[in-house]
Every structure is written in C-alpha cells, then in structure tokens.
Amino acid sequence: MDANRAIRSPVIRNAFPHSQHSSFPFLFDRALVILAEIMASTSSFLPSWPADLAAKGWDQLDILIISGDAYVDHPAFGPALVARWLEHHGYRVGMIAQPRWDSIEDISRLGRPRLFVGVSAGNLDSMLNKLTAQKKVRSTDDYSPGGQPGLRPNRATVVYSNLCRQAFPGLPIILGGIEASLRRLAHYDYWSDSVRRSVLFDAKAHLLVFGMAERAIVQIAHRLNRGETVDQLTEIPGTAHPLGSPRQWKHLAEASSQRPGDGKPLLLPSFEEVRADKKAFARMARLAHAESSPYHARCLLQPHGDEAVWLNPPALPLKTEELDRLYRLPFCRAQHPSYEKPVPALATVRHSLAVVRGCFGGCAFCSIAEHEGRIVQSRSPDSILEEVRLLVKGKGFDGTLTDVGGPTANMYGLRCKNEALQRVCRRSSCLHPRVCRHLGTDAGPYLHVLRALRKVPGVRHVLVQSGIRLDLAERSPAFVQELAQFHTGGQLSVAPEHCQSHVLQAMRKPSIECYERFARIFDNASQRAGKKQYLIPYWVVGHPGDTLADVVELALYLQRHGLRPRQVQEFIPTPMSVATAMYYTGIDPSTGKPVAVERDLRRKRAMKSLLLYWDSKHWPMAREALVLAGRSELIGVLVPKGPRKRR
Ligand code: SF4
Structure with a gap:
C-alpha cells in the first residue's frame, strides 16, 4: 500500500479516531504518515496489528501465534516458520511477538482467533535465553x-498461555517451540534446581506439539476447522495432552506394559516418583529416550497426582519434497519493519542456508535429537539453489554465503542404508560408540551441493560454519580437501569437547584421537590448498563425568599441544537431554552406573579458569583450582607462581 494513500484510508483513520479530534493535527498526521509507511512495508508480513487485519480486509484470524522472539519472517525462526506453513494451508494467521505480560492488552489486540492460539517461547528456552551457566x-x-534483554517473561510458555486463557476464554491453546517440546514430561529445571511438572499443567494448555511442528499443527488446524473439538484430538503423532482426572487415565495405566513391541502404552514413573527418587528419574529418562523413534515409539503415560x-x-520426519515446499514459502527474510534496531539473531542467519534437519549423533548434552529427531532430513539441491538465487538478488548480499548446514553440516544427504532395519533400530546414535556399518557416510551429496553453490553467479565465497562431525569427516578426505580449500574462512570451529576418554564416553563423543587425526588431515589439506588456516576447538567443562582432576589433565593437554582457547563452555543442563538426567541424578540412565557430577558453581568457574591457563586474568582462580584438585605441584608449570612483577 502506498503511504500517501494509506494515510487517507478510512482503515487508518478509523484505527486512530482520536487523531481527528486532536488539537495537534500536524503531529498526528505525521504519526499517521509514519504508520502508513510501516504499513506499506509490512504488507507482506503476517498481520501483527489491527490495521494490518483491516488492510487485508479480514474481520477475524483463524489462528494467532504468540512468540517470545521478535517477529523475524525467516525460516530459521520457528514461530514464523509454523505461521507461514499454516498460511500455506489456507489459514488466516496473525503473529504477536514479545507481547507485554502485565495485561492482556497486547495479546488480545488482533481479537479472538476462530480456531486456536499457538504459544511459543521462541527459538530458545526462555530460562536459557535469560541466564548463563553460572545463573547470572x-x-x-x-x-x-537491539539485543535488548527483558522483553520476554521467565517461563514464557506458561505466562503467555495464562494470558491467552484470560483473553480468550474457552479457546484451544496449543503449545509449541523448544521450551514446550523439551518440557513435555516431568523434567529437571537447572535454574530453579528442581524437578518440575510437564509444562502442560503449569500452562493449563489443551495440547502440546513436540518436535518439528509442521505435520501436527496442520492436522490440528484441519480437524478444528472441520468442527472437531480440541478434546477429540488425542492421537495426533507429535502431540501430548493432559488427562485431567483418574477416570480418564487409570484404565490406560492398567492396560500399559513395559514390554516393547506389544502395541500398548508405556507407563512412566510418575512426577511424584521422579521428584522423590533419583533412580526413578534416571529410569524415566532411559525409557523416554528409548521411545523417540517415529517408526516404533510407544505412547507414553506419566501420572502427575x-x-x-x-x-x-x-511425528514422521518431513520428506525432501515437503522440506523444499517449506523453504519455498514467501518469507520476507527480514525483521518486522516496526523495529528500530536490528535483531542480532537475524544477522547470523540472513545469508546462510539451512539444508539439513535432525541429527543421528546422539551427543548426551544435546537435545536436538529430542526436538528435530534422529532421522536426518535434507533439502534437494534444486531447492537450495533456488534459495541462493533469491539471496543473491536480495538486499545487502555481499557475495558470501555464511553457512551451508544445519545441526551437523556434513550429515547432509546421509541416511541409514537399511530402511527395514532403521524402522526397528533402537540405537540412540548411529555414530557412538562406533560408526554403524549400516550408515551411509558418503560425503558426495554434500560436496555436490557445495560445488553447485560455488558456481552460482554473484556468490564469491561459500562458508561452512555449522558444526561438522569429525568421525564422519575423517572418512572422506575429498570432503576435508574441499572444506579447507574453499569453505573455511581461515578458521574452522570444531568440537572435540574434552581429551579424557571417560568424559567423552559420557558425552557420547568420538575419542580425542579422532580430533587429532582430523587436525592432521585438515592441516595437510590446507597446505595443499596453499592456505594458512587454523582449527578453533571448543572445550567444555563440568559435563557429568568431568571432575576437576579431568580438567587439570585437559589443561595439560592444551598446554602440551600449544592450544590457547579463547572461549570455554560450561555445561548447562537443559531440559530433557541425557546429560541433564546424569547431572541431576548422578546416574548414567543408559547403564544405571554412577557418574561424577560437579555442581558447585565456584568450582565450575575454577575449572574454566584452568583451561584459560595462558591468560593472566584467570591465574588466581586457576591456582585455586590446582590447589582444590590436589595438584599444587603444577603451580609454576601450568600457571606462574604469583602475579607478574611490575617493572
Ligand atoms: S541401523 Fe545403524 S545406521 Fe541404521 S538407524 Fe540404526 S544405528 Fe543408524
């Protein structure tokens, strides 16, 4: 809509009736011009304001999405992706991003939607978004x-859901996004150091969509649209729902069975049991993780009082053609024009390509498999090239594709070679403890995509910045050669995480020797390419199994190899990962054996300081760590004995 036309339009005048009676007509007219300009540029975004609805001539939305993130219409932003997918299926969808939570005014500004309201905390768990590993x-x-903190509440899923209930009494409330997905069962919450109920109960929502939501959310919309009630939507794959009284679930619990393959639901230890007994919690974690395959998982039932x-x-993973369709939707690939300051997360993804979903690595500290699934899904080369041509024509593209990846870049195009076996396979990782012989590990499809991207007119550099699995990469020297030659901007980040084998075993990561082999291959490849390039290895401290003594060994390893990390990560127990179950219980759920866990925040800071042994800022704490570890003999070896003398 043209701005001058918009200012005269009755839609805008009616939306702001007071301006016509104002004693400052000029100021109000100026404000209306600005509003009209915003409207002119927002016409391709989903409606966020009453005037957007009016401009489309809609009197009511079908579906309203509430998001804890700013509204960025880009496929990397989950709420926007789901909203566009629903729009593609014929629904009128609106988006309210980061609403105020002290009243229902913001959340209700687009009116009551016809079918349901979808609530997401955003791309991250709201507590992880707010607090660090040190709980700061x-x-x-x-x-x-503008990167401004404080624009979403703690436990945003619960807060928004409660607001929606006040604003739209009786309307179905559907939870989705990472926060709801990973808090779908009773779970350990690191930030309150407590076991919490399934988020469904705190949010008092009707349904929860876990994992990637496309299949489930469209089924929900279609069935509500056909006149079914939300209470009838009880068997949609990828959803969870509350059963509000013993009458509704006792008979299901009685019919449950602990034997896989008999088609009966599996009864998990109750919330009360897992809160009171760490062994019961570890058992719940083992059972829930074992039932995560879309091909053979059983229904789970967990009592809460x-x-x-x-x-x-x-839900079943999307097929390639479905993923392609998703990425072809008319995303603006921009933040909503009403924001004055840039949304930093957009800069990271603006000129990058998500080509793969899911991960079969099974790292214990990561919940990607619990959310995106273990079955890797890849887009077609045509779809990727189509997106690149759009990016090249778009505003601000300087010739560099900043990433071509996903959770693990070099899993693109890989799959289990034995489809029948995959349908019954119960391994939690195709790579750990060793690469499964049924896994296709040919890097050819990924190389094919990278080569095609390098030839697109207007593209000068194609970088790979997503994580790569070293145990896969070392099987393909051709891939490492091209990675070093064309796709590394001088530095390549890799994640060996640790050097101690029992810690890597607890993490379900490959051995340190795998990292060393990869480093040699990469170094040779860089030399052949005539480039001086470096690996930037990531190290983690405080993972279950990792003690202060192990970190001393890791620091000595780094020193021996001349490695001076600039950043060290502290393990954060996020909901639903295997490592979080270990952290909380001190038990490895898969073996039932005890695991050493460091919970003291100061000792964890000391661990981190040890790995930053080369930086004088960290020497006092590193010395303290060596004393605590009973390794005082290393003061003077790993770090100097005292502060540097001033000259
Ligand atoms: S059989 Fe092997 S490759 Fe196939 S799904 Fe199972 S672990 Fe993965």
Whole structure:
C-alpha cells in the first residue's frame, strides 16, 4: 500500500479516531504518515496489528501465534516458520511477538482467533535465553530488537498461555517451540534446581506439539476447522495432552506394559516418583529416550497426582519434497519493519542456508535429537539453489554465503542404508560408540551441493560454519580437501569437547584421537590448498563425568599441544537431554552406573579458569583450582607462581 494513500484510508483513520479530534493535527498526521509507511512495508508480513487485519480486509484470524522472539519472517525462526506453513494451508494467521505480560492488552489486540492460539517461547528456552551457566542474567538477548534483554517473561510458555486463557476464554491453546517440546514430561529445571511438572499443567494448555511442528499443527488446524473439538484430538503423532482426572487415565495405566513391541502404552514413573527418587528419574529418562523413534515409539503415560500427561509417538520426519515446499514459502527474510534496531539473531542467519534437519549423533548434552529427531532430513539441491538465487538478488548480499548446514553440516544427504532395519533400530546414535556399518557416510551429496553453490553467479565465497562431525569427516578426505580449500574462512570451529576418554564416553563423543587425526588431515589439506588456516576447538567443562582432576589433565593437554582457547563452555543442563538426567541424578540412565557430577558453581568457574591457563586474568582462580584438585605441584608449570612483577 502506498503511504500517501494509506494515510487517507478510512482503515487508518478509523484505527486512530482520536487523531481527528486532536488539537495537534500536524503531529498526528505525521504519526499517521509514519504508520502508513510501516504499513506499506509490512504488507507482506503476517498481520501483527489491527490495521494490518483491516488492510487485508479480514474481520477475524483463524489462528494467532504468540512468540517470545521478535517477529523475524525467516525460516530459521520457528514461530514464523509454523505461521507461514499454516498460511500455506489456507489459514488466516496473525503473529504477536514479545507481547507485554502485565495485561492482556497486547495479546488480545488482533481479537479472538476462530480456531486456536499457538504459544511459543521462541527459538530458545526462555530460562536459557535469560541466564548463563553460572545463573547470572545475560546482558543481551539475540532474539530481541537491539539485543535488548527483558522483553520476554521467565517461563514464557506458561505466562503467555495464562494470558491467552484470560483473553480468550474457552479457546484451544496449543503449545509449541523448544521450551514446550523439551518440557513435555516431568523434567529437571537447572535454574530453579528442581524437578518440575510437564509444562502442560503449569500452562493449563489443551495440547502440546513436540518436535518439528509442521505435520501436527496442520492436522490440528484441519480437524478444528472441520468442527472437531480440541478434546477429540488425542492421537495426533507429535502431540501430548493432559488427562485431567483418574477416570480418564487409570484404565490406560492398567492396560500399559513395559514390554516393547506389544502395541500398548508405556507407563512412566510418575512426577511424584521422579521428584522423590533419583533412580526413578534416571529410569524415566532411559525409557523416554528409548521411545523417540517415529517408526516404533510407544505412547507414553506419566501420572502427575490425579492428572496425567499422554504422549503420542513423534511425528514422521518431513520428506525432501515437503522440506523444499517449506523453504519455498514467501518469507520476507527480514525483521518486522516496526523495529528500530536490528535483531542480532537475524544477522547470523540472513545469508546462510539451512539444508539439513535432525541429527543421528546422539551427543548426551544435546537435545536436538529430542526436538528435530534422529532421522536426518535434507533439502534437494534444486531447492537450495533456488534459495541462493533469491539471496543473491536480495538486499545487502555481499557475495558470501555464511553457512551451508544445519545441526551437523556434513550429515547432509546421509541416511541409514537399511530402511527395514532403521524402522526397528533402537540405537540412540548411529555414530557412538562406533560408526554403524549400516550408515551411509558418503560425503558426495554434500560436496555436490557445495560445488553447485560455488558456481552460482554473484556468490564469491561459500562458508561452512555449522558444526561438522569429525568421525564422519575423517572418512572422506575429498570432503576435508574441499572444506579447507574453499569453505573455511581461515578458521574452522570444531568440537572435540574434552581429551579424557571417560568424559567423552559420557558425552557420547568420538575419542580425542579422532580430533587429532582430523587436525592432521585438515592441516595437510590446507597446505595443499596453499592456505594458512587454523582449527578453533571448543572445550567444555563440568559435563557429568568431568571432575576437576579431568580438567587439570585437559589443561595439560592444551598446554602440551600449544592450544590457547579463547572461549570455554560450561555445561548447562537443559531440559530433557541425557546429560541433564546424569547431572541431576548422578546416574548414567543408559547403564544405571554412577557418574561424577560437579555442581558447585565456584568450582565450575575454577575449572574454566584452568583451561584459560595462558591468560593472566584467570591465574588466581586457576591456582585455586590446582590447589582444590590436589595438584599444587603444577603451580609454576601450568600457571606462574604469583602475579607478574611490575617493572
Ligand atoms: S541401523 Fe545403524 S545406521 Fe541404521 S538407524 Fe540404526 S544405528 Fe543408524
């Protein structure tokens, strides 16, 4: 819509009736011009304001999406992706991003939608977004305009859901996004150091969509649209729902069975049991992780007092052509023009390509498999090239594709070679403890895509910045050669994580020797390419199994190899990962054996300081760590004995 036309339009005049009676007509007219300009540029975004609805001539939305992130219309932003997918299926969808939570005014500004309201905390768990591993408040929020913190509430899923209930009594409330997905069962919450109920109960929502939502959310919309009630939507794969009284679930619990393959639901230890007994918690974690395949998972039932949560099996992964369709949707690939400041997370993804979904690595500290699934899904080369041609024509593209990846870049195009076996396979990782012989590990499809991207007119550099699996990469010297030659901007980040074999075993990561072999291959490849390039290895401290003594060994390893990390990560127990179950219980759920866990925040800071042994800022704490570890003899070896003398 043209701005001058918009200012005269009755839609805008009616939306702001007071301006016509104002004693400052000029100021109000100026404000209307600005509003009209915003409207002119927002016409391709989904409606966020009453005037957007009016401009489309809609009197009511079908579906309203509430998001804890700023509104960025880009496929890397989950709420926007789901909203566009629903729009593609014929629904009128609106988006309210980062609403105020002290009243229902913001959340209700587009009116009551016809079918349901979808609630997401955004791309990250709201507690992880807000607090660090040391439980300190983060100074920025990459998913907010200008990186401004404090624009979403703690436990945003629960807060928004409660607001929606007040604003739209009786309307179905559907939870989705990472926060809801990973808190679908009773779970350990690091930030409150407590076991919490399934988020369904705190949010008092009707349904929860876990994992990637496309299949489930469209089924929900279609069935509500056909006149079914939300209470009838009890068997959609990828959803969970509450059972509010013993009458609704006792008979299901009685019919349950602990034997896989008999088609009966599996009864998990109750919320009360897992809260009171760490062994019961570890058992719940083992059972829930074992039932995560969309091909053979059973329904899960977990009592919470008189209520219970029912989980259907995960939804089937999207096929290549479905993924392609998703990425072809008319995303603006921009933040909403009403924001004055840039949303930092957009800068990271603006000129990058997500080509793969899911991960079969099974790292213990990562919940990607619990959310995106273990079955890797890849887009077609045509779809990727189509997106690149759009990017090249778009505003601000300087010739560099900053990433071509996903959770693990070099899993693109890989799959289990034995489809029948995959349908019954119960391994939690195709790579750990060793690469499965049924896994296709040919890097050819990924190389094919990278080569095609390098030839696109207007593309000068194609970088790979997503993580790569070293145990896969070392099997393909051709891939490492091209990676070093064309796709590394001088530095390549890799994640060996640790050097101690029992710690890597607890993490379900490959051995340090694998990293060393890869480093040699990469170094040779860089030399052949005539380039001086470096690996930037990531190290983690405080993972279950990792003690102060192990970190001393890791620091000595780094020193021996001349490695001076600039950043060291502290393990954060996020909901639902295997490592979080270990952290909370001190038990490895898969073996039932005890695992050493460091919970003291100061000792964890000391661990981190040890790995930063070369930086004088960290020497006092590193010395303290060596004393605590009973390794005082290393003071003077790993770090100097005292502060540097001033000259
Ligand atoms: S059989 Fe092997 S490759 Fe196939 S799904 Fe199982 S672990 Fe993965």
